[in-house]
Structures are given as C-alpha cells and as structure tokens.
Amino acid sequence: xxxxxxxxxxxxxxxxxxxxxxxxxxxxxxxxxxxxxxxxxxxxxxxxxxxxxxxxxxxxxxxxxxxxxxxxxxxxxxxxxxxxxxxxxxxxxxxxxxxxxxxxxxxxxxxxxxxxxxxxxxxxxxxxxxxxxxxxxxxxxxxxxxxxxxxxxxxxxxxxxxxxxxxxxxxxxxxxxxxxxxxxxxxxxxx
Numbered sequence: 001x002x003x004x005x006x007x008x009x010x011x012x013x014x015x016x017x018x019x020x021x022x023x024x025x026x027x028x029x030x031x032x033x034x035x036x037x038x039x040x041x042x043x044x045x046x047x048x049x050x051x052x053x054x055x056x057x058x059x060x061x062x063x064x065x066x067x068x069x070x071x072x073x074x075x076x077x078x079x080x081x082x083x084x085x086x087x088x089x090x091x092x093x094x095x096x097x098x099x100x101x102x103x104x105x106x107x108x109x110x111x112x113x114x115x116x117x118x119x120x121x122x123x124x125x126x127x128x129x130x131x132x133x134x135x136x137x138x139x140x141x142x143x144x145x146x147x148x149x150x151x152x153x154x155x156x157x158x159x160x161x162x163x164x165x166x167x168x169x170x171x172x173x174x175x176x177x178x179x180x181x182x183x184x185x186x187x188x189x190x191x
Contacts, residue, residue: 001177001178001179001180002062002163002180002183003053003058003179003180003181003182006179008053010181013046013049013052013053014053014142014181014182015189016043016045016046016049016136017040017046017049017050017161017181017182018182018183018185018190019044019046019185020039020040020042020043020047021035021036021037021039021162021182021184021185022035022036022038022039022184023035023036024036030146031135031187033184033185034187035133035134035162035184035185036135037072037075037161037162038135041044041075042173043119045083046152048069050076050181051079051080051083053077053181054080054131054159055083055084055096056079057159057179058129058157058159059083059084061127061156061157062127063084063086063127063128063129064086064087064126064127065086065087065089065122065126065127065128065129065148065153065155066078066080066081066084066086066087066089066128066129066131067088067089067090067117067122067128067129067130067131067133067144068088068089068090068091068093068131069091069115069130069131069132069140069141069144070090070091070092070093070096070115072132072133072134073091073130073131073133075119075133075135076092076161077090077131080129080131080159086129086169089117089118089121089122089128090117091115091116091117091130091144091147092115092116092117093113093114093115093116094114094116094185095115095116095134097116097117097118099119100115100118100119100120100169101117101118102119102147102150102151103115103116103143103147104116104143104146104147104150105143106139106140106142107139108139108142113140113143114143114148115143115144116147116149117141117147117148117151119151121151122148122151122153123151123152123153124152124153125152125153125154126146126153126154127153127154127156128154128155128156129155129156129157129158129159129160129162130145130148130155130157130158131143131159132144132159132160133156133160133161133162133177134160134161134162134163134165134178134184135158135160135162135164135166135173135178136164136166138173138183141158141160141174142172142173142174144158145148145158145173145174145176146174155174155176156176156177157176157177157178157179158173158176158177158178158179159178159179159180160179160180160181161180161181161182162180162181162182162184163178163180163183163184164183164184165183165184169171171173175177
C-alpha cells in the first residue's frame with residue numbers, strides 16, 4: 001500500500017520526499033529512469049521525514065529486527081532500527097559477510113542474484129521488517145522474506161521509499177504487506 005492511501009494523503013512530507021529524489025534518464029542502460037536517492041540523503045529534512053514516517057508506522061508493532069537489503073536498504077534501515085529499538089541485520093550480496101551465512105537466490109530480469117545473511121543474526125520467532133529503497137518486480141524483497149523465514153523469523157512487513165505503479169494493486173508480497181512512500185518520478189527538473 002502507498003502511504004498516501006493509508007492515512008498520509010495530502011501529507012506535504014511525501015511530496016518533499018518525491019521531489020528530493022533525482023531522476024537520471026537512461027542509467028544504467030537506455031530506457032531506465034533511475035531513481036537516485038542520494039539526493040534525498042543530501043536533503044536533511046526530506047531524509048529525516050522519510051525515516052520519521054517509517055518510525056511512526058513501525059514503532060508500536062513489536063519489531064525486533066530491521067533487515068536492510070544491500071545497499072540502499074542500509075541507508076534507511078539502521079536509522080529506523082535505532083529509533084524503534086530493534087537490531088539491524090544487513091542482507092548482503094554474495095561473499096560480503098565473513099563467517100557462516102545462509103543464502104537465497106532470486107531471479108532478475110536477465111539472470112539471477114543472491115542475498116546472504118549471517119547464521120544466528122535472527123532468532124526463531126523474532127518479528128522482522130524488511131527495508132529497501134525501491135520495489136519494482138518484488139524479486140529482491142521476496143528473497144529477503146524467504147531468507148528471514150528460513151531462520152524462522154516472522155516477517156511483519158516490507159517497506160520501500162519508492163514503488164513502481166504496477167505494484168500499486170499488490171498490497172502483499174509473498175503473503176506479506178508492502179508499504180511504499182512514493183511512486184517513481186518520471187522527469188527531473190534538477191540541473
């Protein structure tokens with residue numbers, strides 16, 4: 001579900017968040033309108049508003065784990081985790097974590113990828129939130145859910161800053177709710 005459809009309709013913070021995201025046409029390949037959140041991170045107020053909206057939503061849900069998807073989930077996840085009193089668990093690309101890991105492969109448009117998590121980072125029964133910057137097809141988030149559920153965590157919800165309009169009708173992912181702040185912008189008025 002989109003935040004504007006869930007109690008935040010007309011909230012000026014959502015418009016400011018959207019405007020703070022730079023659109024880079026034809027990156028990393030022709031036809032892609034890349035949603036660059038680094039400009040959101042440069043805007044202290046928009047960045048804080050993004051974190052605050054997530055914190056307000058998740059503060060009283062009994063979440064003990066915030067799992068951030070590499071790499072941009074790392075930019076929002078730790079702040080949210082600290083504010084709600086949860087631990088942060090990084091879900092990384094292969095061979096980035098030392099020690100024993102579990103892995104989960106997922107299908108991309110052209111090939112496959114994999115997420116890994118430290119064994120023991122999540123305990124059975126812990127309530128988890130998965131966070132990333134953008135959801136398009138849901139493949140990465142689905143892999144994150146499977147990874148956490150293999151460790152017997154209860155995934156409460158997935159949260160993304162940006163969600164493509166095609167997921168608007170899909171309020172659930174692998175049976176889990178999906179919460180999105182804004183839709184992607186199509187043009188950029190920045191220099």
